Amino acid sequence: MEKIIKSAKKNIEKVKKLYGNSSDLTTRIIKLGKINVGIIFMESSSAALTVSEHIIKSINMIENDKKIFESVFDNLKNRIFNSQVITINDFEKFPYFLSAGFTIIITDDSDEAIVMETRLPLDRGVTESSSEPILRGPKDSFTESHAKNLGLIRKRIKDKNLWFDEVKIGRRTQTRVNIAYINDIADKKEVNYIKKTLKNIDIDGILDSGNLREYLINEKSAFPQVQSTERPDLVCQSLLNGKIAIIVENSPFVLLVPAVFIDFTHTPEDYYQKPLNISLTRILKFISLLITLFTPAIYIAITTFDQVVVPNELLISLAVQRESVPFPTSLEIILLMTIFEILRESDIRMPSNMGTAMSIVGALVLGSAAVDAGIVSPIAVIVVAFTSICSLIFTDIDFMNGIRFWRFIFIIFASFLGLIGLVVAVMIFIIKLASLENFGVSYLSPFSPFNISAQKDALVRFSTPNIFKRPSYIKIKNYFKQGGSHEK
Amino acid sequence: MKNKIIILLILCLFLCGCGNYRELNQIAIITGIGIDKKDDNYEVSMLIANAGKSETSSKEGESKPTVYSGKGSSLIEATKEVDRKTPKQLYFGHINVVLISEDIAKEGFLNVADWLLRNPESRKKFYLLMTKDKTAKEVLEIVSPLEAFPSQNIGTLMESNEETQAIASSITYSDFINNILNEGLEPVLPSITVAGSSKEGESKANLDKTSPSSYLKLETLAIFKGDKFQDYTNANDSKLINILKNTVKQSVFTINYDKTKVNFNMKNIKSKITIQNNQKFNIKVKGDATLAEINSNTNLNDEKIINNIESKLNNQITKDINNLIKKLQTKYKSDILGLGNMIYKNYPDTWQKIKNNWNDTYFPKAQINIQTDIQLVSTGSLENTIRKEYQK
Numbered sequence: 001m002e003k004i005i006k007s008a009k010k011n012i013e014k015v016k017k018l019y020g021n022s023s024d025l026t027t028r029i030i031k032l033g034k035i036n037v038g039i040i041f042m043e044s045s046s047a048a049l050t051v052s053e054h055i056i057k058s059i060n061m062i063e064n065d066k067k068i069f070e071s072v073f074d075n076l077k078n079r080i081f082n083s084q085v086i087t088i089n090d091f092e093k094f095p096y097f098l099s100a101g102f103t104i105i106i107t108d109d110s111d112e113a114i115v116m117e118t119r120l121p122l123d124r125g126v127t128e129s130s131s132e133p134i135l136r137g138p139k140d141s142f143t144e145s146h147a148k149n150l151g152l153i154r155k156r157i158k159d160k161n162l163w164f165d166e167v168k169i170g171r172r173t174q175t176r177v178n179i180a181y182i183n184d185i186a187d188k189k190e191v192n193y194i195k196k197t198l199k200n201i202d203i204d205g206i207l208d209s210g211n212l213r214e215y216l217i218n219e220k221s222a223f224p225q226v227q228s229t230e231r232p233d234l235v236c237q238s239l240l241n242g243k244i245a246i247i248v249e250n251s252p253f254v255l256l257v258p259a260v261f262i263d264f265t266h267t268p269e270d271y272y273q274k275p276l277n278i279s280l281t282r283i284l285k286f287i288s289l290l291i292t293l294f295t296p297a298i299y300i301a302i303t304t305f306d307q308v309v310v311p312n313e314l315l316i317s318l319a320v321q322r323e324s325v326p327f328p329t330s331l332e333i334i335l336l337m338t339i340f341e342i343l344r345e346s347d348i349r350m351p352s353n354m355g356t357a358m359s360i361v362g363a364l365v366l367g368s369a370a371v372d373a374g375i376v377s378p379i380a381v382i383v384v385a386f387t388s389i390c391s392l393i394f395t396d397i398d399f400m401n402g403i404r405f406w407r408f409i410f411i412i413f414a415s416f417l418g419l420i421g422l423v424v425a426v427m428i429f430i431i432k433l434a435s436l437e438n439f440g441v442s443y444l445s446p447f448s449p450f451n452i453s454a455q456k457d458a459l460v461r462f463s464t465p466n467i468f469k470r471p472s473y474i475k476i477k478n479y480f481k482q483g484g485s486h487e488k
Numbered sequence: 489m490k491n492k493i494i495i496l497l498i499l500c501l502f503l504c505g506c507g508n509y510r511e512l513n514q515i516a517i518i519t520g521i522g523i524d525k526k527d528d529n530y531e532v533s534m535l536i537a538n539a540g541k542s543e544t545s546s547k548e549g550e551s552k553p554t555v556y557s558g559k560g561s562s563l564i565e566a567t568k569e570v571d572r573k574t575p576k577q578l579y580f581g582h583i584n585v586v587l588i589s590e591d592i593a594k595e596g597f598l599n600v601a602d603w604l605l606r607n608p609e610s611r612k613k614f615y616l617l618m619t620k621d622k623t624a625k626e627v628l629e630i631v632s633p634l635e636a637f638p639s640q641n642i643g644t645l646m647e648s649n650e651e652t653q654a655i656a657s658s659i660t661y662s663d664f665i666n667n668i669l670n671e672g673l674e675p676v677l678p679s680i681t682v683a684g685s686s687k688e689g690e691s692k693a694n695l696d697k698t699s700p701s702s703y704l705k706l707e708t709l710a711i712f713k714g715d716k717f718q719d720y721t722n723a724n725d726s727k728l729i730n731i732l733k734n735t736v737k738q739s740v741f742t743i744n745y746d747k748t749k750v751n752f753n754m755k756n757i758k759s760k761i762t763i764q765n766n767q768k769f770n771i772k773v774k775g776d777a778t779l780a781e782i783n784s785n786t787n788l789n790d791e792k793i794i795n796n797i798e799s800k801l802n803n804q805i806t807k808d809i810n811n812l813i814k815k816l817q818t819k820y821k822s823d824i825l826g827l828g829n830m831i832y833k834n835y836p837d838t839w840q841k842i843k844n845n846w847n848d849t850y851f852p853k854a855q856i857n858i859q860t861d862i863q864l865v866s867t868g869s870l871e872n873t874i875r876k877e878y879q880k
Binding site: 307312316319322325328418424428431 | 517519
């Protein structure tokens with residue numbers, strides 16, 4: 001800790017030196033009688049208008065009051081126009097507050113400094129979620145503003161037990177990371193573990209919540225074990241279920257732990273629509289999951305090894321389509337899958353006004369022209385297109401990429417050993433998923449280990465009045481959502 | 489430990505011997521096989537479905553079926569000759585139909601049964617038919633205007649016939665061999681022939697005509713004794729045999745009533761053969777009949793008349809079945825109903841004594857009692873006859 005010198009001028013000199021005379025560092029000295037009042041703020045992160053409105057006005061007002069010359073500091077502290085006024089006595093804390101958009105006031109008569117909030121709102125405002133759109137339900141999404149993000153959660157859960165624990169990470173970025181949980185639901189042990197893990201991170205910078213997830217859990221599988229979302233309603237749902245949310249400053253994506261496999265197949269919208277229809281949608285999603293994982297592998301297996309299982313007319317039709325294709329089936333499929341993945345990747349990176357050009361190239365040239373040229377068979381295009389469409393039904397990009405990874409593994413097994421190879425690959429797949437565990441929760445919960453009460457909201461959804469308990473596979477303190485004892 | 493288990497699992501893969509990699513465009517998919525005898529050699533004809541794209545319609549995925557045939561002293565030798573003629577590997581997994589000519593059937597089916605049964609690739613669930621008057625190759629070559637592939641044509645012909653007329657019943661290769669091997673049961677086999685000139689039917693030009701000059705036609709059932717062909721039945725008997733063997737659910741039937749013919753559609757037909765003792769058998773036939781065509785001026789609103797028609801239908805069927813059984817006992821001497829099999833199951837000791845002479849001595853003597861319970865459930869869409877309405 002470095003003490004603050006009792007001189008506004010000297011302190012300002014010191015700060016200027018610290019920042020290497022950065023052009024956005026703004027300082028001003030106002031004389032109140034014999035006492036200098038120094039004002040320091042960052043032009044780039046503070047709202048200059050707020051500074052002038054609040055501080056300069058307050059000082060001028062105080063100036064008119066003759067009594068104050070004895071203790072300028074105390075008077076300023078008590079009479080300044082701002083809701084968030086802190087006093088600090090550590091010079092080392094100056095850079096953090098300055099960069100965060102605070103204004104520092106120092107006077108000649110005190111070794112303390114007044115810090116007040118004058119932040120410039122450097123965010124785009126609350127907009128509609130672009131990566132997880134829904135039809136029915138709240139449309140707002142998190143932004144880059146930390147206070148707004150916390151506010152979006154706080155305004156939904158007005159419970160005093162919604163706690164935010166703050167940790168600052170990053171030697172240079174000093175990023176604020178908040179661990180949000182509901183104190184009497186979430187498991188305290190996990191909260192403490194996460195807090196400890198986060199505190200131990202020693203890195204120069206954290207720019208997004210994505211940087212943190214690798215510290216939280218060692219993800220050995222291609223499938224994500226940490227859910228990330230930009231929907232406040234999903235975060236609140238998860239908090240109410242006893243999960244823990246990690247909100248990182250400047251990141252519109254909030255991390256949720258522990259995440260299990262089925263979390264990635266559900267959407268918050270599931271709870272805003274009719275349970276019967278949502279159950280059908282969930283079953284449909286489950287079918288698409290199977291389709292997107294296995295279709296190309298099954299196609300390869302049954303056309304190159306196990307033709308016996310294909311119905312007569314279909315086999316003949318397939319054989320005729322493949323007549324002039326020069327590549328082996330597996331290579332043909334891998335080729336098309338790769339092209340699709342490239343298309344998808346470039347579609348994300350590309351500015352949206354070039355989309356038309358890309359869809360023409362993608363759909364016409366790579367699709368029908370490749371078939372006409374005899375490079376790929378029409379059925380292979382159908383298989384790959386169908387597979388890809390089914391994978392787009394899930395919103396989490398890491399989940400989609402996990403599916404893609406395993407799809408390629410299945411393709412490789414199926415191209416060498418046919419259906420038997422595929423069966424073995426599926427066994428490895430299930431063993432691998434079932435062995436995953438995060439924060440004491442098995443990844444395939446509630447199916448393995450089987451949890452009857454949680455089935456009410458797994459593959460199908462019962463109506464909300466009938467679901468009394470929170471998912472009991474997550475370690476929580478209070479199991480009852482409705483009914484039962486509120487305490488335990 | 490976990491790694492060891494995974495390695496063990498992967499090693500298991502190499503224990504199975506069926507891994508056989510081949511691309512779809514490297515195989516010749518055989519959908520139909522015809523077996524003929526020429527002099528002392530067998531002639532095997534194979535209908536290959538994907539012999540190449542037809543040039544005009546490369547996009548629609550249409551293929552040009554082609555028949556390849558080869559001769560040899562054994563079926564395998566004949567196959568090898570076919571193999572030499574085709575640039576692709578012969579693939580037996582999708583055979584739809586196998587045709588055997590009358591010569592082969594007369595000589596004994598077991599002479600040719602081994603080949604396809606031993607082939608691990610073939611599914612054994614394809615239809616088996618006998619060709620009447622024509623060679624198997626000729627039947628295989630007929631191009632049908634209604635189906636894409638000739639072999640498919642035969643399959644659907646059989647299936648639709650089973651639904652409507654019940655003259656032919658679909659019998660698969662493995663069913664047929666099971667029937668041969670079953671004690672006290674003689675097999676039957678549907679037969680097929682070409683109507684019209686078979687030469688013209690082979691060409692695709694046959695497809696362009698409004699009325700094709702030749703087409704496939706299902707014939708009546710052929711009665712076997714053991715693996716040898718005995719005789720053809722007539723159409724009515726074929727129908728009754730199928731009813732008695734429970735291989736069909738629907739059929740049509742005609743009786744004479746009031747000097748005109750009355751036609752019935754029969755549904756939910758069930759027959760049950762029970763054994764009383766080793767000489768006496770009961771056959772029960774149940775079913776629902778619907779009036780299909782009646783052109784007389786009978787008053788169908790009269791319950792007595794309806795009952796009369798119903799009893800007449802029952803009598804007619806009983807009489808027909810009796811006639812059929814007489815024929816089986818005396819003329820063909822072939823127990824296709826499996827009465828011997830019932831003795832074998834219920835009185836195994838007796839069966840051991842009589843099994844060698846069952847078809848020739850004991851079966852003709854067996855007493856068979858027939859009961860029919862056909863109910864006239866509906867008169868169709870019309871309540872009365874048109875003539876009756878006209879007279880009003």
